[in-house]
Amino acid sequence: MQLVKVGLCAFGMSGKVFHAPFLKEHPGFFMSAVVERNKEDSKEKYPDAKIYRSVEEMLQDADIELVVVNTPVQTHFEYVKMSLDAGKNVIVEKPFTVNVSEAEELVQLAKEKGLFLSVYQNRRFDRDYLQVQKMINEEKLGNIKEVEIRFDRFRTEPSGKLHKENPDLFGSGSLHDLGSHLVDQAVQLFGFPEKLFADVFSMKGSEFANDYFEILFYYKDDLRVRLKSSVFTKEAHYAYAVHGSRGSFLQERTDNQENELVAGVVPEYGEEWMQPLQQPDGILNFLNENNETVRLETSSEAGNYMHYYQNIYEHIVFGYSLPSPAEEVVRNMKIIEAALQSSIEGRVVNLI
Known part of the structure; x- marks a missing residue:
């Protein structure tokens, strides 16, 4: 090898x-x-x-x-x-x-x-995101009309990391940090939006970089996608809510790779190293082909960040597609900049 x-x-x-x-x-x-x-x-x-x-x-x-x-x-x-x-x-x-x-x-x-x-962009390999992607691809929800993607935390005290919390350092704050994941996932699932409106500020006070954002994406086919993050969320919301003409899908944020890695778990190559879920983490409610309501509890399959490095290796050795190439992620940067502009000016910003 x-x-x-x-x-x-x-x-x-x-x-x-x-x-x-x-x-x-x-x-x-x-x-x-x-x-x-x-x-x-x-x-x-x-x-x-x-x-x-x-x-x-x-x-x-x-x-x-x-x-x-x-x-x-x-x-x-x-x-x-x-x-x-x-x-x-x-x-x-x-x-x-x-x-x-x-x-x-x-x-x-x-x-x-x-x-x-x-x-x-490692969170393309989170179990919860992959489950949402799977459900959308199965097309049981019909035409997707409204989506919300959240990444909430309860971190009301400063972390002490100046490069993340100093408002005078451009690039600090939750929008660049967690926002880069949510924007990437939305674009991966639905493409580049036509325009957006955003609210970005610091709940901890103006002496800290932004720790709250809400961004609304407008798509040409009447789809609306909302991205949201707050550090004052003690009780968790569903991380993903997808609503379509035939039904809804709700997904919890259950990927635990980061916590397991922090605890010292070894991500073994060639096999799924995360433990299976002990209970369902999603709800699928839709109309079947007979227009009968079907409500199911769903369980996502394990994610694996090793797949990112496997894709990198296959690109180097075999010339396969590069995962999250920089020219693709530039689009995400344009969205983040537009969100800041929208929040400052209090208006909808056109992207296309």
């Missing part, structure tokens, strides 16, 4: 939870380097990875073929550009960059260099 040598730009939560475990367990990847500016935390689980004290130093390693840029979003443009200039393929954490112009510049640079640039 061809071995792809990978350099990891940081070993914080993102590196420890979402990248290093998969790179270690996938037989096609070797995590040969990691950047830790002051510590050596990676040595315990990844003793074969060389520790560098800066991204610049790591990029001088000629053996590294693929670089994972998983640093704060405000540094993404700089580190992705440096990596591409060094001749490395790149995976960059969402939301890609802080603005559209930076994203477009990096897409163009990757094309000029003949390198690939993929955005780590």
Whole structure:
């Protein structure tokens, strides 16, 4: 099996939870380097990875073929550009960059260099999202008319992470963070909207970056899709509500990969490493072919973030499609920028 040598730009939560475990367990990847500016935390689980004290130093390693840029979003443009200039393929954490112009510049640079640039949209591999996708594809709901996708939390106290909560740092806040997932899922399911209206602000106060957003997508075929997130939600809503001309589907947010990874569970390659659900997590209520109401409890199948890295590997070795290519995710960045504009100006913003 061809071995792809990978350099990891940081070993914080993102590196420890979402990248290093998969790179270690996938037989096609070797995590040969990691950047830790002051510590050596990676040595315990990844003793074969060389520790560098800066991204610049790591990029001088000629053996590294693929670089994972998983640093704060405000540094993404700089580190992705440096990596591409060094001749490395790149995976960059969402939301890609802080603005559209930076994203477009990096897409163009990757094309000029003949390198690939993929955005780590891991929640395309969440069990709950995959179940919604499955239900829509089965067409039991008829013509989809109204959808709500939520990602709520109860985190009323500041986290202390300035790159996420300082309102003076562009790219901080929930819209760029969780919003990048919800926007991506909506676009994957329904395509690029015609226009939008948004309300974005901080419930914790103006001294913090936005922690609440509500975005309404307008589609030409009379479909409305609402994206919403709040940090003052003690009691959970259904994360997905899909309503159509033949029925409705409600789906809880039940993917537990992040929690399991934080707890130290190893994401084994080649098999589903998550435990099955103990109880149903969705409700399907629809009219069958005889116009009889059918109401069923549904259970989603396990998601697996390893599939993202498997897709990356197959792209490198076999030339298969690149998962979440950067030029595709630029559309998401345009939506996020338009949402901020809409909220500031209090008006509907046309996208097409």
